[in-house]
Amino acid sequence: MRFLETFQTADFFDTLVSLAVAFVLGTFIGAERQYRLRTAGLRTNVLVAVAAAAFVDLAMHLEGADGAVRVIAYVVSGIGFLGAGVIMKEGTNVRGLNTAATLWGSAAVGACAGADMVAQAVALTVFVLAGNTLLRPLVNAINRRPLHVASSEVNYDVTVTCDVESIAELRDVLVETLENAHYPVDHVEVTERGDAVELVARLTSTSVDAEELDAVVAALSRRDGARHATWESRTRD
Incomplete structure (x- = not known):
């Protein structure tokens, strides 16, 4: 062996x-x-x-x-x-x-x-x-620690929930309002939620002023046909 x-x-x-x-x-x-x-x-x-x-x-x-x-x-x-x-x-x-x-x-x-x-x-x-x-x-x-949105590199979405018949009008208003506030929109996603529709605008910005964006969202929520408006941030992959 x-x-x-x-x-x-x-x-x-x-x-x-x-x-x-x-x-x-x-x-x-x-x-x-x-x-x-x-x-x-x-x-x-x-x-x-x-x-x-x-x-x-x-x-x-x-x-x-x-x-x-x-x-x-x-x-x-x-x-x-x-x-x-x-x-x-x-x-x-x-x-x-x-x-x-x-x-x-x-x-x-x-x-x-x-x-x-x-x-x-x-x-x-x-x-x-x-x-x-x-x-x-x-x-x-x-x-x-809370996310510091003014200095973090994240994605930002602005969501408006509206009536079905107001989709076209509110979509244009959403984009126009954000761009007037110097927050260009990369794209807008439209999702049906029963008798309502969600318009989700993805911003191209990598940082925002939280108070400024709160004011923009508040203005959007007061538009005719809008049921609710909000924004959120999430870290990039």
Whole structure:
């Protein structure tokens, strides 16, 4: 058997150390993901880290550092496909980006372990965990801050709900009123809502004066045939 001829105890224990380090560090990362009930939890992160370590360790033993570099490139590509599987789009919302990025981190930890860079693997694990835990309060604080419409780059929609027979007239009035207020209209969408119609004007502006736009909307709501008028802003994709 060729195994008996090629087996070397030192190399075998080196591989065990690499896989064990990847397993333990992947467990730390995966446990945090599992605790937060993410799609890719404990087992997924451990398997990614161990598999990456195994591939890199195999290349190191067969072709040395040059072979490991090539395998690492393939590991990065492969994790990209795996990460895409946990990203889900629900309407305008995208979920799973952080989970996909964490999988990349687990793969990087495994690659470091497979290349016998244990200290680097430990350091990377600390940074991945810090990114998923220590930065969470900062993210929550930023998300709770109100949107500053005068300086944010967002999309603005002005919506007028009107009677069916007033569509043509109010559409022209909507565009004219906004342009007179120096808010050019990119396009107007018309949506039927039972016995009423919604006219939604998308502005080309990237910032507005909230009080000024409130006054424009108030004027539109007083027009004959208009039932309701409002405006909203949302961040760009």
